[in-house]
Amino acid sequence: MSDVTFKGPCKGKTVFFNNGKLLAPVHAKQIKQDAWIHFKYIDNLVVTGHGTIDGQGSHSWSSNNFDMNRRLPANMAFNFVRKSRINGLRSLNSKSEHLNFFCVDHFNISHVNLTAPGDSPNTDGIKIGMSNNVKIRNSHIGTGDDCIAILSGNTNFDIRNITCGPGHGISVGSLGKHREEKNVENVRVRDTVFTGTSDGIRFKTWESSVTEITVSGFLYENIKMVDVRHPINIEQKYCPYPPCPKLGDSHVQIRNVTLKNIWGTSRSKVAVSLQCSKSFPCKDIRLIDINLIHNGSDGPATALCEYVYGSARGKMLPPSCLN
Structure with a gap:
């Protein structure tokens, strides 16, 4: 898939469950938004499972393809999401940051594993802005940023x-x-x-x-x-x-x-x-x-x-x- 957006409001609890391996497009230009998988305006969201989100970022990091002035997509983004949690997520080789949060409130992140090579540019594990009441627990993060x-x-x-x-x-x-x-x-x-x-x-x-x-x-x-x-x-x-x-x-x-x-x-x-x-x-x-x-x-x-x-x-x- 190129990219996908899950946009609320939604009634009741919403669960995104991944027990397999999701592969992002190799070429960043195929993703038309700031993140490959995007959640917006949702309350009571649960992201869980023992699967892997693979951004396949190595093509975008290479010296011939990397452009400091161009924003590459994150693996996952959460905008205006409240009373929600991520548990057990594994994210690999995002083109840019792995998890990007903006204006979230009461959000718990636990038991995530976010990895990319140490020389991969701008691959922050968790990037958060304008957010309140966030807990990050019991996780491993190893990236290039x-x-x-x-x-x-x-x-x-x-x-x-x-x-x-x-x-x-x-x-x-x-x-x-x-x-x-x-x-x-x-x-x-x-x-x-x-x-x-x-x-x-x-x-x-x-x-x-x-x-x-x-x-x-x-x-x-x-x-x-x-x-x-x-x-x-x-x-x-x-x-x-x-x-x-x-x-x-x-x-x-x-x-x-x-x-x-x-x-x-x-x-x-x-x-x-x-x-x-x-x-x-x-x-x-x-x-x-x-x-x-x-x-x-x-x-x-x-x-x-x-x-x-x-x-x-x-x-x-x-x-x-x-x-």
Whole structure:
């Protein structure tokens, strides 16, 4: 099939059950919308089964076919879906992100397995924007981009027991590029393992923001890093494709963030990088029991702080640079 849309409203519970293997078209141009399988305006949706959704994305990722300016389709998208859940889904090789969520509310995601090669571009596992009351539990995500991307306008997320790798970690952002963006608030990430990822805990905001928003109320607790390049990374001069114009500081305010019981190994010497905005410094950043080790020839792990205020207590390796 080329693409399919399931559009409500629907009466009662709706179940999408897959116990086989669904193959997307090889060529992205055969899919005429932003996702191969799309759910819209549905309440009480259940997506389940032990089957596989295969996006067959390798053709789209090749250097001859990949175009940064062209949006490739996700494997599945959920827009304006409420009081719903995904359980047991296996998604392979999406052309772009595996699961894309926009304006969902009270949505539970559990026991999903989302995989693509580590060098596949823009294959985020779960990408979410403008959504509330989301739980993500007991899942494995290994892709070529963010395992989970938390975008503008999200509130009240609970993320627990995730294994992430390969990929770019669990990222907040990027933020600050578009004028209509909203605050991101109340996110908890616990009992999670990052293995071989480029980042673990990551905030990324554009240097020259066009709007002022706040990122606040975050808790990261019981997080293991295994050979992660940047285990803890606040990056408020985000520039994925340099050179980038330097027109001003980020206007995204990051505050009230707790990082507790974070341990493991860092691939780079700077294991804790808190590079915040000069105009809107990070505030109330709390480090509690951090133990990140770098075994490289360039010496033990270090921390880097710019325009960040907070506190540190308990075991602290590398030594804290917070004021």
